[in-house]
Amino acid sequence: MMVKEVLETLKSLxxxxxxxxxxxxxxSSDHFGVKLGDIRRVAKEIKTNHGLGMELWKTxxxxxxxxxxxxxxxxxxSVRELDGMVRSVSVSQVADWMNAYVAEKHPDxxxxxxxxxxxxxxxxxxxxxxxxxxxxxxNLDGIDLTELLVRIESSMAHIAxxxxxxxxxxxxxxGIRAPQYRDRAIAxxxxxxxxRDYPVSKGCTSxxxxxxxxxxxxxxx
Numbered sequence: 001m002m003v004k005e006v007l008e009t010l011k012s013l014x015x016x017x018x019x020x021x022x023x024x025x026x027x028s029s030d031h032f033g034v035k036l037g038d039i040r041r042v043a044k045e046i047k048t049n050h051g052l053g054m055e056l057w058k059t060x061x062x063x064x065x066x067x068x069x070x071x072x073x074x075x076x077x078s079v080r081e082l083d084g085m086v087r088s089v090s091v092s093q094v095a096d097w098m099n100a101y102v103a104e105k106h107p108d109x110x111x112x113x114x115x116x117x118x119x120x121x122x123x124x125x126x127x128x129x130x131x132x133x134x135x136x137x138x139n140l141d142g143i144d145l146t147e148l149l150v151r152i153e154s155s156m157a158h159i160a161x162x163x164x165x166x167x168x169x170x171x172x173x174x175g176i177r178a179p180q181y182r183d184r185a186i187a188x189x190x191x192x193x194x195x196r197d198y199p200v201s202k203g204c205t206s207x208x209x210x211x212x213x214x215x216x217x218x219x220x221x
Contacts (some may be wrong), residue, residue: 007059074102113135
């Protein structure tokens, strides 16, 4: 399947209501408004195709980039290529899929995690904190949780919204995975108040750290 053919398929699946939602979430005009489920279905039909995925990524079209993320082989990317891709992101859905499906599976993710956390570019720092939250969820070894909590407490209230989201996820993972730091993580969340009034759908858990931590701990009990 060629890039042109894939773009035509994506365009045919466009939904005006999704386009409206995308714009509300900060998307530019470069999108068709394809539902995420349809993007996954197209990816399943094409299967892994690194070359095609890279060509789709280069188009800059949001839907094509989401599809590209599902087609490329993370281990086939050089550190430079992955870093460049992360730096070109400008929409949260693309950022989150890139972090979860590509960066998280890259062999140099630990080195990149530490580097990206220090970056001034919000979307790059978002990726670094996303990887940190994932790392804590899987393995606490080698992670200085005290230093992370100090950093979160001192900077999360003033950092870019793009970074706040994954920094908050890191705070939550510390509270869930490290019982000895749980009270402090909850106290930091209460003190900062970030996402305290965040609207959530019925049945969903609030991203407000104290609520999120307590709910996940309750479920694990």
